[in-house]
Amino acid sequence: MKGERAQQIIKSILKPMDIQINGDRPWDIQINNPQFYQRIISGGSLALGESYMDGWWDCKALDEFFKRILEFRLDKKVKSMKPALLWEIFKARVINVQSKTRAFIIGQRHYDIGNPLFKIMLDKGLNYSCGYWHRADNLDDAQTGKLDLICRKIGLKPGITVLDIGCGWGGFAKYAAETYGVKVKGITVSKEQAEYAREQCKNLEVTIELSDYRNLNEKYDRIVSIGMFEHVGWKNYRTFMKVVHRCLKDDGLFLLHTIAGNTSAKGTDPWINTYIFPNSMVPSARQVSHAAEGLFILEDLHNLGRYYDRTLMAWHENFTKNWNLIKDQYDMRFFRMWTYYLLSCAASFRTRRNQLWQIVFSKNGINRVFRSEGELFI
Structure with a gap:
């Protein structure tokens, strides 16, 4: 997916939550790396956290950013099964990851x-x-x-x-x-x-x-x-x-x-x-x-x-x-x-x-x- 298309998708996802890209409010996100958009589309919530750790984006009030995401129930509305999520589901259902040996x-x-x-x-x-x-x-x-x-x-x-x-x-x-x-x-x-x-x-x-x-x-x-x-x-x-x-x-x-x-x-x-x-x-x-x-x-x-x-x-x-x-x-x-x-x-x-x-x-x-x-x- 091209960068411009990926950016438009992320913008459309954030718009109903009143979150702007490079906006001036505390809960708006500032993009430091243009590859951010494609990374999020490919990797979901795992990529969102990892890209923040890597400094690809910033937000003055992360708690308010997440408050808007959670109030909107974005996690429930976006049901794309990324590989990382599928692996977590498989582990949770099949493997006892909290077993005595672990x-x-x-x-x-x-x-x-x-x-x-x-x-x-x-x-x-x-x-x-x-x-x-x-x-x-x-x-x-x-x-x-x-x-x-x-x-x-x-x-x-x-x-x-x-x-x-x-x-x-x-x-x-x-x-x-x-x-x-x-x-x-x-x-x-x-x-x-x-x-x-x-x-x-x-x-x-x-x-x-x-x-x-x-x-x-x-x-x-x-x-x-x-x-x-x-x-x-x-x-x-x-x-x-x-x-x-x-x-x-x-x-x-x-x-x-x-x-x-x-x-x-x-x-x-x-x-x-x-x-x-x-x-x-x-x-x-x-x-x-x-x-x-x-x-x-x-x-x-x-x-x-x-x-x-x-x-x-x-x-x-x-x-x-x-x-x-x-x-x-x-x-x-x-x-x-x-x-x-x-x-x-x-x-x-x-x-x-x-x-x-x-x-x-x-x-x-x-x-x-x-x-x-x-x-x-x-």
């Missing part, structure tokens, strides 16, 4: 890329999941509020044993042990996270292990999983719930904190899968409930999705503000990749295409009422 890939390729990166971007406790901004006006308070909300939802008291599946850098384990006097075991598939979490929790009743969730067998009073279920994969949702069931005491509670989608999916965006979260996907309500059916009673579902936009924008602000502190460890292509990731995800929550759920499960039912915003419990 469980540590996400740790190596995302969470182990350097603690200094996450230290400049996240809050002081290195909590890498949605904050709770109900009564907060800064990232640290939003993340502390989230941790305390979880602790209160599952009724933590001194002496209770807690399992944290996907413990990250130990933010929840440290807070729960210090504030509520509980004993915590955390597991992660990231070596960097495990080492950091052990150091942060060394004087507390906290144990951190480098392990896959399928190895768990001990019983606990409470179980939490905060921002890890997105790495489980649809083929393993039921297995995950069975593991939690066998590890939870009969009178215990399980809180699942996960990004979620509005429809069931068996794959993810090719760019996100390639560059950010390999072998990951977000569940739907149907997939979660089906996986838990016959094992748990759903006691409470709290949607915090509207808070993730603000969390991601705070991470982006920290990342760009502190980039000079780590720029010698990364290159400009990484900077553009990480910017694209944070701002495109912010747009997905701003348009409510993605959600963030906290779900409380019990085995046999509990005598308790959960009230609005999770603030009052009876």
Whole structure:
């Protein structure tokens, strides 16, 4: 396809979304390489992200650019099956890319890329999941509020044993042990996270292990999983719930904190899968409930999705503000990749295409009422 024809096609696609090429508004895109148009037509969403990483186009407000794309539902209207997308669909349907033998890939390729990166971007406790901004006006308070909300939802008291599946850098384990006097075991598939979490929790009743969730067998009073279920994969949702069931005491509670989608999916965006979260996907309500059916009673579902936009924008602000502190460890292509990731995800929550759920499960039912915003419990 000739360059002029390709350019006209891209212009016609962007016009209904009020996005102009080389326009002067923050969400308009600036083209730096005339081959951009043909590359996008040939490669779809993967090429859009890669061409941005390569500096072929710019946009002052990527989050607003993606907000317009997602509001228009361009991804649903353009159904061309590019080779990269077809391969992702094939992998998701045929291969268990989240199998036990592949469980540590996400740790190596995302969470182990350097603690200094996450230290400049996240809050002081290195909590890498949605904050709770109900009564907060800064990232640290939003993340502390989230941790305390979880602790209160599952009724933590001194002496209770807690399992944290996907413990990250130990933010929840440290807070729960210090504030509520509980004993915590955390597991992660990231070596960097495990080492950091052990150091942060060394004087507390906290144990951190480098392990896959399928190895768990001990019983606990409470179980939490905060921002890890997105790495489980649809083929393993039921297995995950069975593991939690066998590890939870009969009178215990399980809180699942996960990004979620509005429809069931068996794959993810090719760019996100390639560059950010390999072998990951977000569940739907149907997939979660089906996986838990016959094992748990759903006691409470709290949607915090509207808070993730603000969390991601705070991470982006920290990342760009502190980039000079780590720029010698990364290159400009990484900077553009990480910017694209944070701002495109912010747009997905701003348009409510993605959600963030906290779900409380019990085995046999509990005598308790959960009230609005999770603030009052009876």
